[in-house]
Amino acid sequence: AQSVTQLDSQVPVFEEAPVELRCNYSSSVSVYLFWYVQYPNQGLQLLLKYLSGSTLVKGINGFEAEFNKSQTSFHLRKPSVHISDTAEYFCAVIHGSGNTGKLIFGQGTTLQVKP
Amino acid sequence: NAGVTQTPKFQVLKTGQSMTLQCAQDMNHNSMYWYRQDPGMGLRLIYYSASEGTTDKGEVPNGYNVSRLNKREFSLRLESAAPSQTSVYFCASSGTVQETQYFGPGTRLLVL
Numbered sequence: 001a002q003s004v005t006q007l008d009s010q011v012p013v014f015e016e017a018p019v020e021l022r023c024n025y026s027s028s029v030s031v032y033l034f035w036y037v038q039y040p041n042q043g044l045q046l047l048l049k050y051l052s053g054s055t056l057v058k059g060i061n062g063f064e065a066e067f068n069k070s071q072t073s074f075h076l077r078k079p080s081v082h083i084s085d086t087a088e089y090f091c092a093v094i095h096g097s098g099n100t101g102k103l104i105f106g107q108g109t110t111l112q113v114k115p
Numbered sequence: 116n117a118g119v120t121q122t123p124k125f126q127v128l129k130t131g132q133s134m135t136l137q138c139a140q141d142m143n144h145n146s147m148y149w150y151r152q153d154p155g156m157g158l159r160l161i162y163y164s165a166s167e168g169t170t171d172k173g174e175v176p177n178g179y180n181v182s183r184l185n186k187r188e189f190s191l192r193l194e195s196a197a198p199s200q201t202s203v204y205f206c207a208s209s210g211t212v213q214e215t216q217y218f219g220p221g222t223r224l225l226v227l
Contacts, residue, residue: 009155032213043119043205043218044158051213090157094213102173103148103216105157 002026004093006106014114015083021076021109023091032094033074034103035065039087047089050074061085086113117141119219121206127225128196136191136222138206146209147189148216149173149181151202158205164189196226 007022025031032051036044048059055067065076074091091106122137140147145166150158150173160173162181170181178200180192189208193200203223207216 004157034215036218043220044207045218046215049215102160102163103158105159107155107157 002093002104004091004104004106006089006091006109008109009107010110010112012112012114013081016080018079019077019081019085019111021089021091021111023074023076023106025072025074025091025093025104033065033067034092034094035059035063035074035076036090036092037061037087038090038108044090047076081111081113083113083115085111087111119206119208119217121204121219121222123222124220125223125225127227128193129227130197132196133192133194134196134224135193136204136206136224137188138190138219139188140206140208140217141187142208142210142217143186144208144210144217145186146211146214146216147183148207148209149179149189149191150205150207151175151200152205152221153202161191161204193224196224198226200224201226 003026005024013019034049035047038044048057050057050067058064063078088108088110092103119140148163149161152158159175164170164183167186182190203221205221206219209216
């Protein structure tokens with residue numbers, strides 16, 4: 001079965017420090033990869049996505065992610081976090097083979113930015 | 116342009132009661148989705164509609180039914196609510212099945 005694994009359920013970090021949120025997916029012929037952010041008591045908002053082309057993808061709020069096909073990973077990074085980045089982050093994938101548009105989500109990573 | 120709207124925002128039901136969650140989008144999207152979110156489990160797809168007139172089961176369809184009323188609206192019905200259906204429900208839409216999904220604000224459902 002297709003799956004997405006977010007390797008950390010919680011990531012505490014101090015303000016202005018760099019952060020990496022890890023995501024691995026089950027291999028497929030082709031994939032479309034997404035990172036969503038959910039602020040408390042809100043819906044999900046797209047941070048960035050990889051469909052094709054450059055493996056380094058830049059998103060909103062200074063986040064970026066790198067698609068690594070050989071390691072089946074799509075880790076999210078930010079060089080310097082702010083208090084306002086405190087939220088839950090979801091990695092998600094649509095597998096291109098036999099695609100029906102079903103987004104498969106990871107379990108989520110809670111980013112806690114401390115002052 | 117409101118995007119994706121959901122009603123109600125919060126609902127309390129007793130076991131066995133029925134209710135319908137409403138979702139509407141004003142982005143002229145073809146595809147619409149219903150998810151549930153539970154702690155530590157991410158979002159799981161309940162049902163989706165790839166285009167007007169079609170619906171398909173997702174990962175966790177048991178206990179739910181859906182109706183794609185028209186291109187804008189996609190409702191989720193619980194015929195006989197159970198405590199296991201206590202969750203936060205999100206509706207989403209996308210232009211096509213391969214495009215970015217846009218999410219509504221969610222409905223918090225508590226089944227006693």
